[in-house]
Amino acid sequence: MRVRLTLAGIAAGAAFLAGPGAVLVSAPAARAQGMVGRLGAFGAVPGHTARISPRSLEKYCALLGLDEGQTEAARSLHEGYERAFDEAVDEAKRLREEAEKKAREANDWIPYMRDSPGVMRAAADKVRAVETGFFDDLRALLTPEQEEKWNSLERLRRRETGLRIGFYSGASVDLALVLERSRAPMTPEVRAALGAWEEEIDGRILAIESVAQRLEDEVTRDGVMAQMGRELDHLDKIGDVARTMRDVNRRHARAIADALPEEQRSAFEGIVRQRTHPRVWAKSETDQMLESAAKLPDLDERQRQDLEALVAQHAQRAAALKDAHARAIDAAEEAANGTLRLELMSRSDERIRKLRDEVRAARRARRDLDRESLERLGGVLTQAQVEKLPKPARRDDEGFSGPFYIQPLDDE
Numbered sequence: 005m006r007v008r009l010t011l012a013g014i015a016a017g018a019a020f021l022a023g024p025g026a027v028l029v030s031a032p033a034a035r036a037q038g039m040v041g042r043l044g045a046f047g048a049v050p051g052h053t054a055r056i057s058p059r060s061l062e063k064y065c066a067l068l069g070l071d072e073g074q075t076e077a078a079r080s081l082h083e084g085y086e087r088a089f090d091e092a093v094d095e096a097k098r099l100r101e102e103a104e105k106k107a108r109e110a111n112d113w114i115p116y117m118r119d120s121p122g123v124m125r126a127a128a129d130k131v132r133a134v135e136t137g138f139f140d141d142l143r144a145l146l147t148p149e150q151e152e153k154w155n156s157l158e159r160l161r162r163r164e165t166g167l168r169i170g171f172y173s174g175a176s177v178d179l180a181l182v183l184e185r186s187r188a189p190m191t192p193e194v195r196a197a198l199g200a201w202e203e204e205i206d207g208r209i210l211a212i213e214s215v216a217q218r219l220e221d222e223v224t225r226d227g228v229m230a231q232m233g234r235e236l237d238h239l240d241k242i243g244d245v246a247r248t249m250r251d252v253n254r255r256h257a258r259a260i261a262d263a264l265p266e267e268q269r270s271a272f273e274g275i276v277r278q279r280t281h282p283r284v285w286a287k288s289e290t291d292q293m294l295e296s297a298a299k300l301p302d303l304d305e306r307q308r309q310d311l312e313a314l315v316a317q318h319a320q321r322a323a324a325l326k327d328a329h330a331r332a333i334d335a336a337e338e339a340a341n342g343t344l345r346l347e348l349m350s351r352s353d354e355r356i357r358k359l360r361d362e363v364r365a366a367r368r369a370r371r372d373l374d375r376e377s378l379e380r381l382g383g384v385l386t387q388a389q390v391e392k393l394p395k396p397a398r399r400d401d402e403g404f405s406g407p408f409y410i411q412p413l414d415d416e
Contacts, residue, residue, distance in 0.1 A: 054131055054165055055089060056082065056138065064142070064157055068150045077145055085138040092134050096127030121223045159206045166209035171246035171342045173333055174280035177253050179205075179260060182279065186271040193263040201256035208252055212245040236345060243342030253280075281330045290374035290381075292396035294318060297381060300389055310384045318377040325373060329366035336363050 061082045065075045103123060107116040139161075143154060163178055170176025179201050188194065219238055257276050261269050278285040287295075294315050303311065336359040340346035349356040382390060 054135060056085065056135065058082065060161075060164060063160065067157055067160065068146065068153050070145070070150070074145050078142055081138060081141050085134060088134045088137075089131065092127070092130040095130065096124070099123050099127060121220075125220065159202060162206060162209050162213075163202075166213065167205075170249075171242055171344055172250040172337055173330075173343075174253050174276075175246045175249040177257070177276060177279045179253065179257055179276070182257075182272060182275045183260065185275055186268060188264050188268040188272055191263070191265075194260060197256065197260045197263045201252070201260065204252050204256065205249065208245065208249045212242065212249065215241050215245055236348065239344045239348070240341055243340075243345055246342050247338075281326075281333060284326050284329045284333070288322075288370070288374050289396040290318070290378050291322070293378065293381060293393055296393045296396075297385060297389075300385075300392065302389065307384055311381075314377065314380055314384060318373070321373055322370065325366065325370045329363070329370060332359070332363045332366045336360050 061078060065078055070078060100120075100123065103116055103120060107113045143151070146154070163180070167176045167178045180198060183190075183194070183198060190198075219241070257273075261273055261276075264272055294311075298311055298315060336346055336356065337343060339359055340349050340353075340356050346356065346360065350360040351357070
């Protein structure tokens with residue numbers, strides 16, 4: 005299998021991004037350090053989006069129809085792959101840390117900015133070579149009949165890497181994984197609708213890989229400093245393709261939902277909605293507290309009635325505020341042409357700044373409701389009951405990190 009460019013390649017190709025979009029600084033040192041830290045956090049460094057997990061391996065074996073002996077051989081190949089992968093990533097990390105140390109000691113980040121794209125490109129190439137070797141070895145295990153399924157495996161792998169990071173809300177939603185999570189039956193109608201999506205989204209993934217590859221080549225050839233001032237043009241190219249990915253997902257999600265039995269449709273649509281706007285639809289701490297309170301065994305009848313009313317009122321108001329928040333995000337992304345340009349343009353374009361302020365206002369409105377409902381909950385429960393409530397898990401704006409949407413690895 006020819007491993008083209010995962011979104012890790014954008015890290016090498018977009019080394020100029022994080023400086024201007026991170027904090028209000030302009031020094032090359034801050035730009036370079038911000039780039040490494042932010043892209044590292046996003047998982048967009050060589051290897052972070054490309055690792056083939058044991059769960060992915062099991063999917064490959066099932067898709068190809070491997071027998072028991074072939075499956076055991078594939079697992080042995082994967083063990084060797086993981087060792088080689090870790091070595092390649094460790095080497096990339098070592099080279100980056102050495103370059104950063106040299107720049108800090110010399111207090112001169114210009115050579116780092118000049119040389120880092122080439123260093124990252126070489127490191128990414130090593131990771132890709134490890135993956136290519138694994139897939140070549142896996143393919144050698146196949147019978148002629150199994151070989152006919154190889155194109156399907158290649159598409160699956162491209163979705164695993166190409167839908168890991170999104171640049172528009174909803175662009176990186178894997179509808180096959182959503183169907184799996186919703187436990188919907190794979191009827192002929194659903195299979196046909198899913199197959200149509202798989203074919204079209206694969207073309208969009210190849211398109212954004214091509215754009216990212218050209219960007220990576222340009223930055224590696226000309227250096228980071230040569231890209232200063234051209235950020236928005238580069239990001240427009242990524243945003244244009246990412247918008248089509250979002251639109252493909254929207255259209256095919258509706259088609260798949262229409263093909264589902266009514267009892268599974270709402271579950272499917274709910275997961276799509278949550279993965280399209282994870283920071284909007286993830287349960288807040290107040291949501292979790294209300295759920296826990298409703299399960300307390302020592303509620304009296306008056307408390308139970310008051311709590312049921314509170315939960316219903318909170319859910320109704322929260323749903324309206326979440327819808328408004330999602331619409332504000334979509335409007336801001338549409339105006340800026342994606343999350344990457346939104347990150348940069350909100351500091352220089354008044355119209356984009358206002359749209360981003362509307363996003364923040366919508367988020368504040370939801371948090372105000374959470375505080376209000378939490379105060380009302382305290383009025384319903386006794387102090388002893390409040391103390392029994394489990395501490396809610398922190399949301400931490402799940403699934404969103406700065407200018408990227410990150411889908412969970414392995415559908416975690």
